Amino acid sequence: MKESRREPPDDSTNQFLESRNVTTGPPSVKSFLERKRLLASARDAVASRLLGGGEPHNDVTVEDLGDPRGVFVSLHIDNELRGCAGALASNLPLVETVVAMALGASFEDPRFPPLTLSELPRVTFEISLISQPVANT
Numbered sequence: 001m002k003e004s005r006r007e008p009p010d011d012s013t014n015q016f017l018e019s020r021n022v023t024t025g026p027p028s029v030k031s032f033l034e035r036k037r038l039l040a041s042a043r044d045a046v047a048s049r050l051l052g053g054g055e056p057h058n059d060v061t062v063e064d065l066g067d068p069r070g071v072f073v074s075l076h077i078d079n080e081l082r083g084c085a086g087a088l089a090s091n092l093p094l095v096e097t098v099v100a101m102a103l104g105a106s107f108e109d110p111r112f113p114p115l116t117l118s119e120l121p122r123v124t125f126e127i128s129l130i131s132q133p134v135a136n137t
Contacts, residue, residue: 041095042102042125050117064093070130073101077122083109088130098127
């Protein structure tokens with residue numbers, strides 16, 4: 001069974017999950033600032049879409065380019081699921097995958113109507129990074 005690591009965010013509107021065996025050893029766990037950047041990118045992309053802005057500009061880092069992987073983004077309001085989208089694998093830079101899944105969770109989950117601007121302040125974003133597949137031998 002895979003273990004997940006949760007660290008409390010500095011505010012109550014975001015969560016970040018990452019399996020411990022993301023790459024190899026302890027350096028695989030994203031830094032606090034990296035987690036905050038990914039969470040902010042997700043929220044900013046959704047806010048931009050709700051405000052009628054263009055496609056968000058994502059600052060792709062060297063780390064994003066070297067870390068393509070699957071991502072799931074879940075939205076919650078008052079601890080209730082409000083949307084979810086994910087991909088088990090991706091060839092895109094990490095921040096682009098996070099943004100795509102955040103937009104999908106907000107506007108394309110068929111179980112829910114599209115997110116509204118009035119809901120956004122109450123939404124908790126949860127990002128789960130998927131470890132690279134490992135062959136069983």
